[in-house]
Amino acid sequence: MPYENGVDLVDRDYGVLGTPTNLRSIRFKQDSFSKVRALWNRVRRTLTNPFTKEAQIERVENKLENKKEEFQEMEFKPNEFNKSGTGVSKAEEKILKKATAIARLEEKLNILRDIPTSPSFVNSRAIKLKDNMIRNARFNSNNAYSVPEERKYAVFEDVDTDSIIKEEANKTAQDVRQMLNDKNIRDDIIVAPDRGEIKKTVDHEFERQEKEYIRNISAEEVADITGGEVESKSEEASKMADFDPEELRTAVSDALNKVNVDKGSSVETKIEKYGFNEDGTYRYKKEQLDEDFRKTPIIKEPSRIETSEIKVPRVDPSQVLKPATPEVKEEPKEELPFAKEEKEVRLGFDNEEIENVTKAADKTRNMDDIQALLERVKVLKEKQNESKQRAEEAKEEARKSEQMKKEAQERLQAYADALNEDLGYNERSAEEDMKKVKNNEDLIEAMLGMIQPTDAAEENVRAK
């Protein structure tokens, strides 16, 4: 146990020992003696007490559990897998850092449990954990990579990478790529002949998942997000997915008629265009080819087939009369894996539509395009969100204005009502006044009527 003065206090077995020569002694005061003895006994208690050890184990176990949970919950954006100047991606650095912390705790636990360990334990364990993490990470709905719930247990599986490497040593990189193209093994463990290959294939798997994700975005969704900017790309991509089997059959048939692999009766006249080479291969005659090219409109875009001499294996005469069109299974519309597409495109080299699909496939294959597209979509999404927010704010303002207008109208109406009421009152008042005036006039007239007879009587009196 580490202690001060550059010493470790230890508790070891001595057994029976011989008396040393030149034995040195020193006298301690009783108090000092007791202190030294007590100190060492405390240390011995710590070193030997199983309860203390158990408590330590418990503490380390808890810490390890937390670290493991953190590790399982890690999430990475696609751009974090971009290689830095050191050739290691930011994501790998982060994974390895956490994996190393876990490996250290596991080593500590081994020591406390008296399990033999080795100096290389931490490094090798950390690398295994990192590989497990990368192997099990999947592209999720947050546009990031993380380990799905159902595969979290696999992150801490003690996979013996070395034995896997030996087992898979005979598989070529081509085989691995072929495996990756097969959808059915998407969720299987991906292994490769060496570490470099593991990384390569993992990168490939990430790319594939991203492509798939892009393809899954519907044209409407993309157009909605980007305002139609990337719609054309989506349409091209969807062409690949929605390839009409009938169209494909026709294209293949046309192509076969041109290269004349099959010599059916319908194309009998073209048989003369072909001849055997010295090496036994079958070829299209040069002069006939030239003639046909004069007839056939030449595609401006460079074709994938560049050779003017098409070699095909010698054909067994008994198998000459085959149907003009090879069997093309009409499968439901589905995504064509890239390898398959390429084969079909090579057959229909003069089919303009297929050429377009090829171009679209090339574009889609280009990871940079996808990356840029993803970034673009992300930016546009953010812009759209901002616009939406602004629209919401504008709506809110409009609603408030409408409310204010309504309130103003109500106030105006109330004012108008009040005025009308006043006016009515005044009118009523005027009418009443008019009535009063009229009454007064009537009264005056009546009084005048009374006065006139009085005057007449006065005149009568005077006459008398």
Added chain:
Amino acid sequence: MENQEVEKKMMSIVADDGTIEEVEVILAFEFKDNKKEYVVYTKNEKDENDNVTVYVSNVDRSSGEPKLMGVEDEEEWNRVKDVLRELSKAE
């Protein structure tokens, strides 16, 4: 648990006359730099002032079995005494 008593650690030393003496180990330590191990033990001898005499030996495990060796070098001995002095002040 902290107050739990630990058993005294005893060590057997074979004297020159062949007798075996049981001594109590007071302290054992190892220098971090040179990995030299020392054992401090007592025969519980006290002087007139009640001071306790302790013995210090170097433990050599190079042959597999531990062997007690004397502390030959003065500098080494001073270093050991410094350690004991420091540890005796520990609370």
